[in-house]
Amino acid sequence: MKLVVAIVRPERANEILEALFRADVQGVTLSRVQGHGGETEKVETYRGTTVKMELEEKVRFDIGVSDHFVEPTVKAILGAARTGDVGDGKIFVLPVEKIYRIRTGEEDRAAVTPVQVVAAGKA
Amino acid sequence: MDQPTLVPADTAWMLASTALVLLMTPALAFFYGGLVRSKNALNTMMMSVAALGFVGVAWALLGYSLAFAEGSAFLGGLQNALLRGVGLAPQGTIPQLLFMAYQGTFAIITAALVSGAIVERMRFSAYLVFITLWSLVVYAPIAHWVWGGGFLAKMGALDFAGGTVVHINAATAAFVAAVVIGQRKDYARQAILPHNVPFTLLGAGLLWFGWFGFNAGSALAANGLAALAFVNTMIAPAGTLVVWTVLDLVRSGKATAVGAATGIVVGLVAITPAAGFIGPRAALVLGMVAAFPSYYALVYRARTRLDDSLDVVAAHGLGGTVGALLTGVFASKAWNGTVDGLLRGNGGQLGIQAVGVLASIVYSGVATYVLFKVIGLVIPLKVDRRDEGLGLDVSQHGEEAYADGEGAILILQRTEADAPAAVPALAAAAAEGGRS
Numbered sequence: 373m374k375l376v377v378a379i380v381r382p383e384r385a386n387e388i389l390e391a392l393f394r395a396d397v398q399g400v401t402l403s404r405v406q407g408h409g410g411e412t413e414k415v416e417t418y419r420g421t422t423v424k425m426e427l428e429e430k431v432r433f434d435i436g437v438s439d440h441f442v443e444p445t446v447k448a449i450l451g452a453a454r455t456g457d458v459g460d461g462k463i464f465v466l467p468v469e470k471i472y473r474i475r476t477g478e479e480d481r482a483a484v485t486p487v488q489v490v491a492a493g494k495a
Numbered sequence: 496m497d498q499p500t501l502v503p504a505d506t507a508w509m510l511a512s513t514a515l516v517l518l519m520t521p522a523l524a525f526f527y528g529g530l531v532r533s534k535n536a537l538n539t540m541m542m543s544v545a546a547l548g549f550v551g552v553a554w555a556l557l558g559y560s561l562a563f564a565e566g567s568a569f570l571g572g573l574q575n576a577l578l579r580g581v582g583l584a585p586q587g588t589i590p591q592l593l594f595m596a597y598q599g600t601f602a603i604i605t606a607a608l609v610s611g612a613i614v615e616r617m618r619f620s621a622y623l624v625f626i627t628l629w630s631l632v633v634y635a636p637i638a639h640w641v642w643g644g645g646f647l648a649k650m651g652a653l654d655f656a657g658g659t660v661v662h663i664n665a666a667t668a669a670f671v672a673a674v675v676i677g678q679r680k681d682y683a684r685q686a687i688l689p690h691n692v693p694f695t696l697l698g699a700g701l702l703w704f705g706w707f708g709f710n711a712g713s714a715l716a717a718n719g720l721a722a723l724a725f726v727n728t729m730i731a732p733a734g735t736l737v738v739w740t741v742l743d744l745v746r747s748g749k750a751t752a753v754g755a756a757t758g759i760v761v762g763l764v765a766i767t768p769a770a771g772f773i774g775p776r777a778a779l780v781l782g783m784v785a786a787f788p789s790y791y792a793l794v795y796r797a798r799t800r801l802d803d804s805l806d807v808v809a810a811h812g813l814g815g816t817v818g819a820l821l822t823g824v825f826a827s828k829a830w831n832g833t834v835d836g837l838l839r840g841n842g843g844q845l846g847i848q849a850v851g852v853l854a855s856i857v858y859s860g861v862a863t864y865v866l867f868k869v870i871g872l873v874i875p876l877k878v879d880r881r882d883e884g885l886g887l888d889v890s891q892h893g894e895e896a897y898a899d900g901e902g903a904i905l906i907l908q909r910t911e912a913d914a915p916a917a918v919p920a921l922a923a924a925a926a927e928g929g930r931s
Contacts, residue, residue, distance in 0.1 A: 383884045386685050406901055415906070416893045428903025457881060 373468040373480060374442050378433040380453040380461040380483060385431045391452035392435070395444040398486045401434040411459030430461060436471055437483045502588035507590045508717035509597055515708025516600035519609050520547055522705055526698025526756065527611055530805050533690040534886025535615045536896035542610035543755060548605045549623055550630040554599040561635035563598065568646040571639045587715050597712060598638070605661045606630050608766035611805035615687075616679045616883055619891040621874040625866065626660045629668065637664050637855055652851035653826060653834065653844070655724065656713035658819040659855040661777025666812030667859040675867045676876050678802035680883050692752050699756035703732060706763045708768040723830060724770035728763065731782030735762025738786035746794075757810060761789045764814035769822040772834070777825035781818065788813045816852055823848035824911060 380388060385402065392400060406427040414425040437445050446463055454460050473483035524543035531539045550558075550668035560575035575581050578595070586594040606626040613622075640647040641654045654660060681687055689695060711725035739758025740750045766778055773781065792809035802807070823845035826836030835841040867876065877883075883888035889895060 381884070383681075408902070414889050414893075414904075416889070416895065416898070418894065422906045423903040424906055425898075425902055426904050455881070455884070 373471055373484065374437055374439065374441065375468045376433070376435040376437060376445050376449070377464040378435075378449045378461065379405065379430050380433065380449070381400045381459065382429050383457065383458075384453045384455070387452040388433065388449055391448035392433075392445065396417040396449040396486075397435060397437065397441065397445050397448065399436060399484060403432045403434075404433045404456075405430050405441065409458075409461070422448065428459060431467075435467060436484050438484055465467055497589060500791075501585045501590065502716070504700050504729065505588040505716040505718075506593065507711060508721065509593055509715065512708035512712025513593065513597045513600055516704045516712065517547070519600075519702055519705035519709065520544070520604050521902065522617030522698050522701030523604065524698070525606050525694045525761070526702060527614065527805055529691040529694025529696075530689045530753070531614050531699060532687060532886070532899055533609040534888055534895075535564045535688060535813075536888065537894055538619065538887035538891050539614045541608070541619070541892060542614070543607040545623055546603045546607040546610075546626055550603045551599060553630050554602045555595070555625050557589060557633045558602055558631050559595045559598065561631060562602075563595075563643045564640040565644070568649065570636050571643050571805050582851075585682065589715065594715070595650060597715075598642075601657060601661060601709075602630050602638070605657075605665050607633055608661070608665035608807060609668045609672060611807040612803045613674040613676050614804045616877050617672075617676055617888060618875055618878050619887070621870055621876045624660065624874065628866055628870070629863065630705055633859055634660075634805060634865055637858060640854065641851065647851050650847055650850065651834070651844070652847050653772050653822050654707045654768045654769040654819065654851065655822070656710045656767045658764070658815045658822070659851045661763045661924055662767060662811040662815030663819065663852055663855045664859045666808045666810075666815060667856050668863040669807035670801075670812070671860055672865040672867065673801055673803040673808075675831065675871075677805065680799065680880050682802045682804075683800070687846065689753060692756075695756045696752055699759045703728075703759055703763060706767075710767060710906060714771055720771050720831070723775070726775055727770045727773065727778035731766035731769075731778040731785075732762030734779045735759065735765065735786045738783045739790060741788065742790050756785060757789075757793070757806075760923050761810050761814040764811050765818035765821075768815070768819045769825065772822055773836075774825070774827050774830045775823040777827065781821045784821065785814055785817045788817055803851065815922050819848050819852050820845065 376441055378388070382404070389400065406429050408426055409428065411428060415421055416425060433449070435445055443466060446465065447488040471480050472478070497611060498801045519679070521544050524540040527543065528536050528540040540907055551724070555578055558576070560580070561571045564573065564575040565573040566572035581591050582593050583590040585591070607715060608623070609629070638660050639645045641652060641660050642648065647659075652659070679687070707725055707729055709744060710896055714721035714724055736755060736758045739754055743750050743754045758789040762782045762785060765781060769778065769781055789809050792813050793806050796803060796806060796809055800841065822836065824837040826834055826841070829833045836844050870876065878887060878890060885906050
């Protein structure tokens with residue numbers, strides 16, 4: 373089990389979601405964050421005050437996946453998030469010790485397997 | 496004819512009307528600004544605000560003369576260029592200088608209306624050049640045709656406050672602008688949602704308020720005609736709003752706020768050419784009828800490849816056309832004292848109205864197209880894709896509508912060569928590429 377954390381451009385977030393759904397990755401948490409990467413800073417002026425914006429708006433994806441889903445997840449994000457300019461973001465893959473699904477108490481791999489797949493298996 | 500004399504009551508009302516119409520342009524900034532994404536809010540609002548300056552100056556220097564000085568059937572002369580000869584002598588019953596200012600507010604809002612079709616992607620410098628030249632090359636001649644003694648005026652085309660001059664003209668230019676500049680990169684690929692619907696409602700409310708000056712002021716006097724136009728400006732949009740809401744309820748079961756704001760504007764547009772020519776019951780019918788074409792055009796347009804982003808064609812083009820044609824149907828001598836329409840046996844008026852509409856569409860379409868092509872030779876009309884992704888507020892204006900200040904580092908103006916940099920640690924990190 374891994375936790376895939378991706379910090380991406382806000383304007384790519386919709387494409388990334390679409391790519392993830394295409395890759396059958398359905399459990400996604402998304403948050404708006406601010407960060408500092410290597411991008412050239414934006415300079416803004418308000419009346420006489422000039423400021424450098426050191427923090428860029430980013431969107432953070434948190435995706436808990438079973439091991440064989442790591443590669444498709446990362447590939448989907450890499451493909452959809454890239455514009456080729458500095459500031460496209462990062463993907464981190466972290467080991468996960470334990471996962472619980474709160475509703476059922478399922479653990480680990482069962483906890484990150486989408487419900488529809490289970491239902492289809494029973495049918 | 497009597498020697499023209501100044502009438503204080505008329506002058507007072509026109510002073511107020513001029514201020515009311517000027518307010519419509521910042522109102523439009525809110526109306527349009529609420530409908531775009533937050534990263535383009537300032538850019539969209541600035542497109543209206545800039546018109547106050549650039550078109551305002553162009554109007555005073557040259558536009559007024561081209562529109563209202565005596566000239567040919569197609570264009571005014573240069574006698575009043577640089578405001579020469581425009582003084583306090585009466586034009587009708589108000590000072591000519593005031594008449595110039597009142598008409599200037601119309602030129603400003605008309606140019607700003609066009610921006611609705613090209614928001615979120617047009618280069619701001621190119622836009623400034625465009626609206627300035629457009630107000631002289633396209634707006635001023637059409638204003639001359641209808642109000643400055645040009646050929647449409649001589650034919651007897653009725654346009655009380657600018658259905659053809661303002662709305663059909665702006666909508667045609669907007670259509671051409673959307674086609675020439677092209678779609679936003681996200682159009683039909685992503686959901687593009689309004690970022691602040693309350694702004695849009697505020698804008699619609701302020702537009703309605705200002706529109707009393709637009710329509711009732713077009714009587715150019717504080718008299719019964721002004722009262723008629725004023726009341727029609729209240730009743731017709733109310734009718735449009737009711738029909739629009741019902742159409743919303745029937746179609747989706749929900750009465751939308753963006754729909755209400757749009758319905759109000761469509762009703763205001765439709766009553767504009769008719770305001771002083773038709774009775775109040777006819778105005779109500781006109782307002783209600785006007786809802787249908789615009790409503791269905793809006794629904795249809797979103798499924799096409801035409802990225803007329805804020806639906807200037809559907810709202811102003813169709814609303815203006817319906818209003819201009821129905822003026823020829825409902826015009827009533829009993830109310831306006833001059834001319835009857837189709838319903839009172841003067842069918843020819845409808846034909847004259849149609850000629851007015853067509854002439855505006857053809858001239859505005861062709862002239863706007865040529866103007867864009869010429870400007871495009873000098874300045875790229877569109878921002879590049881990267882800047883569009885970042886948003887035009889930052890890329891065109893160096894500001895954000897909703898900056899929270901986090902991560903903002905003050906750039907100190909150095910007074911001495913050895914003054915320390917603002918935050919050395921962060922600057923050093925940035926120099927190394929900022930990677931941890």
